[in-house]
Amino acid sequence: MTLSRRGFVGASGFVVAAAGLVSGRAQAASIPEAASTKSPATQAPQMPTSGPDYQPVVTLNGWSLPWRMNGNWKEFHLVAEPVIREIAPGMKAHLWGYNGQSPGPTIEAVEGDNVRIFVTNKLPENTAVHWHGQRLPNGMDGVGGLTQPHIPPGKTFVYEFQMRRSGTFMYHPHSDEMVQMAMGMMGFLVVHPRDPAFRRVDRDFVFLLNAFDIEAGSYVPKVNTMLDFNLWTWNSRAFPGIDPFVVARNDKVRIRFGNLTMTNHPIHMHGYEFKVSGTDGGWVDENATWPEVSIDCAVGQMRSFDFVADEPGDWAIHCHKSHHTMNAMGHSVKTYIGVNKKDLAKRIAKIAPGYMPMGSNGMGEMGSMEMQGPSNTLPMMTGYAQFGPVEMGGMFSVVKVREGLAAGDYKDPGWFKNPEGTVAYEYKGQKLAEAPRTAGPDSGLDSVDWQVKDPRKPALPADGTPLPVKPGSHSNH
Numbered sequence: 001m002t003l004s005r006r007g008f009v010g011a012s013g014f015v016v017a018a019a020g021l022v023s024g025r026a027q028a029a030s031i032p033e034a035a036s037t038k039s040p041a042t043q044a045p046q047m048p049t050s051g052p053d054y055q056p057v058v059t060l061n062g063w064s065l066p067w068r069m070n071g072n073w074k075e076f077h078l079v080a081e082p083v084i085r086e087i088a089p090g091m092k093a094h095l096w097g098y099n100g101q102s103p104g105p106t107i108e109a110v111e112g113d114n115v116r117i118f119v120t121n122k123l124p125e126n127t128a129v130h131w132h133g134q135r136l137p138n139g140m141d142g143v144g145g146l147t148q149p150h151i152p153p154g155k156t157f158v159y160e161f162q163m164r165r166s167g168t169f170m171y172h173p174h175s176d177e178m179v180q181m182a183m184g185m186m187g188f189l190v191v192h193p194r195d196p197a198f199r200r201v202d203r204d205f206v207f208l209l210n211a212f213d214i215e216a217g218s219y220v221p222k223v224n225t226m227l228d229f230n231l232w233t234w235n236s237r238a239f240p241g242i243d244p245f246v247v248a249r250n251d252k253v254r255i256r257f258g259n260l261t262m263t264n265h266p267i268h269m270h271g272y273e274f275k276v277s278g279t280d281g282g283w284v285d286e287n288a289t290w291p292e293v294s295i296d297c298a299v300g301q302m303r304s305f306d307f308v309a310d311e312p313g314d315w316a317i318h319c320h321k322s323h324h325t326m327n328a329m330g331h332s333v334k335t336y337i338g339v340n341k342k343d344l345a346k347r348i349a350k351i352a353p354g355y356m357p358m359g360s361n362g363m364g365e366m367g368s369m370e371m372q373g374p375s376n377t378l379p380m381m382t383g384y385a386q387f388g389p390v391e392m393g394g395m396f397s398v399v400k401v402r403e404g405l406a407a408g409d410y411k412d413p414g415w416f417k418n419p420e421g422t423v424a425y426e427y428k429g430q431k432l433a434e435a436p437r438t439a440g441p442d443s444g445l446d447s448v449d450w451q452v453k454d455p456r457k458p459a460l461p462a463d464g465t466p467l468p469v470k471p472g473s474h475s476n477h
Contacts (some may be wrong), residue, residue, distance in 0.1 A: 088241030102184030217374030
């Protein structure tokens with residue numbers, strides 16, 4: 001793991017206050033190092049070196065926070081701070097996060113662990129951290145003003161509690177929550193079962209669903225956006241910047257994800273049916289797990305599902321809301337399907353040389369055309385694979401299942417070599433007769449009939465000159 005060290009910060013450097021009643025407060029006199037990384041790549045899992053055995057998680061395009069033992073306390077150090085996050089190659093965002101990244105590092109512990117989490121605030125405003133889904137003393141719940149004082153800039157607060165149940169959780173601010181979460185402040189919290197054999201898997205992946213509204217050419221999210229987001233991300237990364245899930249054939253795999261966007265997300269995985277194994281409310285009893293190929297996750301929820309990777313290949317995994325697999329969505333872009341833009345293109349080219357008319361036959365052509373846009377802006381559709389442009393963006397990745405991978409091997413194995421005769425192909429036989437169709441009231445439509453038109457606006461003549469305003473009509477029609 002590529003980590004930098006911030007050194008030890010003593011009580012003389014920061015005021016160490018308590019989020020609630022702190023037992024063993026003398027032990028908290030020295031603060032553990034705050035590890036940091038700026039690499040956008042998925043880091044290798046941290047194998048346990050002491051205590052109960054467990055299968056560590058792999059954070060998609062992220063990492064797990066190192067910890068130290070201090071007596072019977074497992075100590076972590078989070079630093080809330082401004083960060084720069086590469087959303088995908090060609091675009092970076094100026095966000096807020098933890099320990100150099102957004103989302104912050106995953107915190108891993110074991111059921112029954114006593115954890116002490118130091119939170120240092122390097123933001124320009126107050127903050128607090130809520131441990132979403134955990135049972136803990138009220139004063140450690142992290143709601144600024146309600147259960148604790150807010151953490152002022154430059155101060156360090158301490159949270160102490162026991163991990164009372166295993167499962168899938170997250171952390172995020174409860175202080176100026178709308179702004180801080182819109183700026184990317186969140187992280188994953190995984191508590192492993194005390195019994196190493198309980199629901200054990202071979203590979204365990206985690207990621208958070210988040211979203212941003214960043215105007216083309218800019219760097220800072222618009223924090224007041226409620227619904228019209230233009231970048232849909234996993235762990236603040238958009239396709240093709242999202243790393244693949246690398247899996248060995250016949251591994252038992254768990255994928256966990258949480259939703260901190262402003263809408264629900266139906267996550268769909270190709271190639272497999274899976275069993276829903278957990279929520280942030282707890283484990284689903286093994287006799288009650290149910291099969292799915294898509295599982296919806298509402299705002300503030302977490303889901304996990306398990307499957308046995310017995311089908312080799314490159315299998316897509318994505319949100320099934322089609323706009324969420326696009327980048328830099330423009331909500332005011334008009335639909336030109338079926339519109340002949342030949343004359344319009346000539347007129348526009350006079351004032352914008354090099355203009356290329358697009359959209360008359362759908363938007364797929366955008367996936368294969370390199371068009372110059374504003375700097376620091378992702379194309380709407382992008383990414384290439386072995387057969388051409390993928391024409392995707394946003395919440396999209398690939399589960400890569402391969403023969404013979406070593407247990408700790410998470411390196412991208414490249415594209416799948418399909419066995420001969422197993423790839424869809426073009427038919428080149430005898431010319432086919434026209435396929436018979438059942439006649440109906442909507443049969444026989446031609447390209448003119450299915451153009452998208454606004455009936456309130458009259459068509460312009462070929463030269464583009466405005467039509468004269470009729471007496472008594474509204475001039476803006």
